Amino acid sequence: MASHRRVIIASVPxxxxxxxxxxxxxxxxxxxxxxxxxxxxxxxxIGAGQRAGLQGSASYAGAPVAGVVMGGTGLAVVEASKSPDFKPGDVVVGPTGWDELAAVKASALRRVDGAADASLHLGLYGTNGLTAYFGLHEIGRPERGQAVVVSAAAGSVGHMVGQFAKRLGCRVVGVAGSAEKCGVLTGELGFDAAVNYKAHDFRDQFRAATPDRIDVYWDNTGGAILESALFCMNTFGRIVCCGAVSAYDGAKPAAGPRGVPGLLVNNQVRMEGFIVYRFADRYDEARKAMAQWVAAGEVQTRTTEYRGLESAPQAFVDLLAGRTIGTTIVRLD
Ligand SMILES: NC(=O)c1ccc[n+]([C@@H]2O[C@H](COP(=O)([O-])OP(=O)(O)OC[C@H]3O[C@@H](n4cnc5c(N)ncnc54)[C@H](OP(=O)(O)O)[C@@H]3O)[C@@H](O)[C@H]2O)c1
Incomplete structure (x- = not known):
């Protein structure tokens, strides 16, 4: 009997x-x-949000369980089909999980252009690109000349958010965890400034990098970076709550904001969480727009790639530890 390999969750961390x-x-x-x-x-x-799923803090993902295939979005070639919508040889994107060969419901799959690189389908046109697109344009809504700050800025969602904001004519500051990442943001991706949150004088550097304060703060991290941003918001500023990666890699965190409400009231700041699925009926519109931006050279994507199924667990650990830049991809081909 033919066999194939897959990665299961051996134990819930x-x-x-x-x-x-x-x-x-x-x-x-x-x-x-x-x-x-x-x-x-x-x-x-592999995305950081999957760690929230394993932690049990992503309510939409359900409770994590051991013994099942690790979930995730993959690019795949159709080998057999019992759906009139797909035929062998089609290239598709869908919930393959960390599995070399997966039987997937046809309704969960999307046919894509097989000539385009996997990194585009899984990054910019995937969940993280769509998250950046809708979160920035629908929740943050920055205007030309406004100050936008992005945390986990060199990561998959973050590096796209920053470039989308630059397209809109904003002044963009990235926050990332190393000098190398800050260099990529300002030297290659067009950010106006970048601050290393691990530097001993981070708060001073952060304030210096935001002389006009902040109109839109994109929060991928929560924690200390969010706390710094809260004190620098302009009147009627917006905080886009996309994720809280600083709290993912451990036991489920205690709930409850502390000084947040007062800071929001005083500056009349709107702080809004969102889940990208809210915009599912507009994904095609977003992919079309983003494809034009790439073709026009306005947006570049970055990936960190791993080879082989067995590299996936280490890739996930590396992602959380800040050792990846851009979208993290595991290639099996
Ligand atoms: N709302 C939605 O619908 C939606 C959809 C997709 C993703 N998300 C969220 O988007 C965020 C980014 O996800 P991603 O997949 O693009 O991941 P990512 O940014 O590619 O990777 C996560 C990065 O977070 C940084 N980080 C780790 N621990 C940190 C800490 N304690 N403080 C500050 N930064 C830390 C690391 O970079 P450094 O080197 O900079 O530390 C790491 O590389 C996550 O919060 C995820 O949950 C939300």
Whole structure:
């Protein structure tokens, strides 16, 4: 009987993630059920939000359980299909998980241009690119000349948010965890300034980098960076709550804001959380716009790539530890 390999969650982490929380298994290859498509995975992406899922703090993802295939979005070639919508050889994007061969419901798949690189389908046109697009344009709504600050700015969502804001004519400051990342932001991706939040004088540097204060703060991290931004918001500023990666890699954090309400009231700041799925009926519009920006050279994407299924657990650990830049992708092809 034919077999294939997959990565399962061996145990649900209750502290920092380690590769040992996962295990590679060799299992009999699945059959394709009615309405399903058998997908040979070429690549999949890993996002920081998946750690929130494993922590149990992403309510939309349900409670994490051990013994199941690690979830995730992959780019795949159709090997067999029991759906009229797909045929062998089609290139698709969908919830393959960390699995070399997955039987996926046809309704969860999207056919894509096989000639384009996996990194575009999984990054810019994937969940993280869509998150950057809708979060910035619909929630943050910065105007030309306004000051936008982005945390985890060299990460997948962050590096796209910053470039989208630059397109709109904003002054963009990135916050990232190393001098190398700050150099990429200002030297390659067009950010106006970048601040290393691990520097001993971070708060001073942060204030110096935001002389006109902040109109839109994009929060990927929560924690100390959010606290710094809260004190620098302009009147009628917006805080886009996208995620809280500073609180993901451990036990479920205690809930409850402390000094936040007063800071929001005084400057009449709007702080709004969102989940990208809210905009699902507009994804095509966003992908079309972003494709034009790439073609026009207005937006560049960055990826950190790993090879082989067995590299995925380490890739996930590296992502959380700040060792990746841009979108993290594991290639199986
Ligand atoms: N709302 C939505 O619908 C939605 C959808 C997708 C993603 N998200 C959220 O978007 C955020 C970014 O996700 P991503 O997939 O693009 O990940 P990412 O930014 O590519 O990777 C996460 C980065 O966070 C930084 N980080 C780690 N620990 C930190 C800490 N304690 N303080 C500050 N920064 C820290 C690291 O970079 P450094 O080197 O800079 O530390 C790391 O590389 C996450 O919060 C995720 O949950 C939300």
């Amino acid at each position: 209750d502290g920092p993630l380690e590769p040992g929380h996962f295990a590679v298994q060799s299992v009999p290859s699945p059959d394709c059920g009615e309405g399903e498509v058998l997908c040979r995975t070429q690549a999949f992406t």
